[in-house]
Amino acid sequence: MxxxxxxxxxxxxxxxxLWLLVMxxxxxxxxxxxxxxxxxxxxxxxxxxxxxxYLNLPARLxxxxxxxxxxxxxxxxxxxxxxxxxxxxxxxxxVKIRTTLLVMIIVPFWTxxxxxxxxxxxxxxxxGIPQLLDWIGIEGVRLINTPYAVLIGIIYGYLPLxxxxxxxxxxxxxxxxxxxSEDLGATPMKTFRDVTLPLSIPGIATxxxxxxxxxMGEFLIPALxxxxxxxxxxxxxxxxxxxxRNWTYGSxxxxxxxxxxxxxxxxxxxxxxxxxxxxxxxxxx
Amino acid sequence: xxxxxxxxxxxxxxxxxxxxxxxxxxNAGRHASDxxxxxxxxxxxxxxxxxxxxxLTTSLTVAFVTALLASVFGTMAALGLQQFKGRLRxxxxxxxxxxxxxxxxxxxxxxxxxxxxxxxxxxxALAAAWPExxxxxxxxxxxxxxxxxxxxxxxxxxxxxxxxARIAGMDRTLIEASADxxxxxxxxxxxxxxxxxxxxxxxxxLLSFTFSFDxxxxxxxxxxxxxxxxxxxxxxxxxxxxxxxxxIGTMVLAVSLSLLIAAQVMLRRRxxxxxxxx
Numbered sequence: 001m002x003x004x005x006x007x008x009x010x011x012x013x014x015x016x017x018l019w020l021l022v023m024x025x026x027x028x029x030x031x032x033x034x035x036x037x038x039x040x041x042x043x044x045x046x047x048x049x050x051x052x053x054y055l056n057l058p059a060r061l062x063x064x065x066x067x068x069x070x071x072x073x074x075x076x077x078x079x080x081x082x083x084x085x086x087x088x089x090x091x092x093x094x095v096k097i098r099t100t101l102l103v104m105i106i107v108p109f110w111t112x113x114x115x116x117x118x119x120x121x122x123x124x125x126x127x128g129i130p131q132l133l134d135w136i137g138i139e140g141v142r143l144i145n146t147p148y149a150v151l152i153g154i155i156y157g158y159l160p161l162x163x164x165x166x167x168x169x170x171x172x173x174x175x176x177x178x179x180x181s182e183d184l185g186a187t188p189m190k191t192f193r194d195v196t197l198p199l200s201i202p203g204i205a206t207x208x209x210x211x212x213x214x215x216m217g218e219f220l221i222p223a224l225x226x227x228x229x230x231x232x233x234x235x236x237x238x239x240x241x242x243x244x245r246n247w248t249y250g251s252x253x254x255x256x257x258x259x260x261x262x263x264x265x266x267x268x269x270x271x272x273x274x275x276x277x278x279x280x281x282x283x284x285x
Numbered sequence: 286x287x288x289x290x291x292x293x294x295x296x297x298x299x300x301x302x303x304x305x306x307x308x309x310x311x312n313a314g315r316h317a318s319d320x321x322x323x324x325x326x327x328x329x330x331x332x333x334x335x336x337x338x339x340x341l342t343t344s345l346t347v348a349f350v351t352a353l354l355a356s357v358f359g360t361m362a363a364l365g366l367q368q369f370k371g372r373l374r375x376x377x378x379x380x381x382x383x384x385x386x387x388x389x390x391x392x393x394x395x396x397x398x399x400x401x402x403x404x405x406x407x408x409x410a411l412a413a414a415w416p417e418x419x420x421x422x423x424x425x426x427x428x429x430x431x432x433x434x435x436x437x438x439x440x441x442x443x444x445x446x447x448x449x450a451r452i453a454g455m456d457r458t459l460i461e462a463s464a465d466x467x468x469x470x471x472x473x474x475x476x477x478x479x480x481x482x483x484x485x486x487x488x489x490x491l492l493s494f495t496f497s498f499d500x501x502x503x504x505x506x507x508x509x510x511x512x513x514x515x516x517x518x519x520x521x522x523x524x525x526x527x528x529x530x531x532x533i534g535t536m537v538l539a540v541s542l543s544l545l546i547a548a549q550v551m552l553r554r555r556x557x558x559x560x561x562x563x
Contacts, residue, residue, distance in 0.1 A: 012365030027395035119302030217388020
């Protein structure tokens with residue numbers, strides 16, 4: 001490559017590189033270092049090298065347990081609801097309205113998750129769905145501040161993120177395969193099972209991974225819809241850093257979260273790669 | 286047919302909650318849950334509430350500066366990265382990947398403890414080195430600047446990804462033609478490259494603005510004593526659900542919806558190949 005321009009290119013990349021170094025790489029290293037440290041009386045950090053913080057992780061077991069149950073469950077529920085919609089958009093919907101419909105899926109994902117989750121406080125709260133159920137004779141249903149409310153919030157918040165990658169993988173494959181399968185006498189069910197579904201696995205894998213990763217760090221949905229009863233690791237982290245100011249232990253919780261996330265995702269990716277070729281790179285914007 | 290009904294139900298599921306917030310923001314009644322006729326009085330209340338207005342100003346300022354920094358530095362990096370190969374490139378790509386994939390809450394925590402610790406060392410040093418005739422030394426603390434720095438980190442990574450995708454899809458022959466016709470590198474950039482990547486840069490700006498404006502979790506850790514609009518809304522919800530929050534929510538939604546639709550138009554405008562006769 002032209003060497004005379006390379007210093008100019010380096011200058012172009014420099015601000016971004018420095019920014020990532022100071023605001024991302026170093027802070028993450030600080031978390032890692034702090035996680036082995038000792039808590040100062042006022043809540044700060046005393047240099048030390050011990051595994052005590054990690055050994056104490058079971059103290060927050062419930063948060064980890066809730067996260068590790070509700071994140072996969074939410075991911076799977078979102079997949080079940082998203083798949084038919086992605087299928088409709090990619091294969092059945094008319095080309096004319098397809099772009100509009102797609103934009104309508106992406107837009108909610110980029111609007112304030114806080115406001116969108118807040119809306120469900122109304123819907124699931126005492127005067128929302130429970131009151132409607134009351135009218136038709138089903139009494140005493142409580143939704144808000146239960147795991148169900150959190151699950152509904154999760155599906156609502158992350159559905160767009162699941163639809164999009166599946167749509168991309170379904171949209172890309174050669175539709176003549178469907179005709180061929182039909183011409184050869186396969187039932188629609190069999191065509192779906194043997195042609196459509198296997199070809200959309202990369203999209204399913206990407207969607208599940210994205211949703212799962214974001215769910216692992218979720219705070220707002222359990223905070224607003226779980227009412228302190230259903231809490232995730234994210235809620236424990238807010239408590240540790242902003243209320244009880246236990247930075248060193250909090251760092252260990254954060255590090256454990258990231259490690260669990262990385263391990264789960266890499267095992268998952270390995271399984272998926274073995275199952276079906278390549279992962280897709282999907283644009284979410 | 287069945288599939289279409291399913292799609293309609295899902296779209297209702299996606300948009301009904303948003304509609305409910307908008308509807309109740311125009312509710313004349315005191316109580317959030319019953320509708321008592323149309324009124325814009327809650328908007329008046331919000332506009333005359335100094336705390337909400339302060340939070341709005343903070344959010345708008347932070348979002349604007351973030352979007353500006355992210356789109357300038359992100360575009361610069363995306364352009365420069367074209368010439369990067371080998372280990373540096375791998376490291377840089379890894380950093381971008383981490384920036385996008387790491388949960389926002391971890392970014393918030395990491396930024397908080399790293400900056401507070403760094404300020405703990407820097408402030409005494411600054412005070413010692415500060416010339417006396419300048420008065421008291423400034424104290425570094427968490428606030429708008431740290432919030433902008435954290436938001437810019439994440440959104441810059443986003444801009445790099447968007448602009449790089451556009452550069453990859455760019456017509457390279459035009460750049461070669463421009464060079465063959467003796468245009469200077471700067472001239473080629475201004476007249477050939479920039480017009481081609483501009484929609485992506487603008488989309489990156491709008492998405493960065495939206496992200497920063499809507500972000501709650503990073504700001505919750507990094508904003509110090511400053512209150513952004515999402516932080517204000519969150520703490521209001523904690524105190525109880527009121528029509529005032531619905532009015533703020535509707536305004537927030539209106540801001541992000543219009544920016545997003547603009548970004549989508551920008552990204553899609555030149556994505557499609559020019560229509561050909563057939």
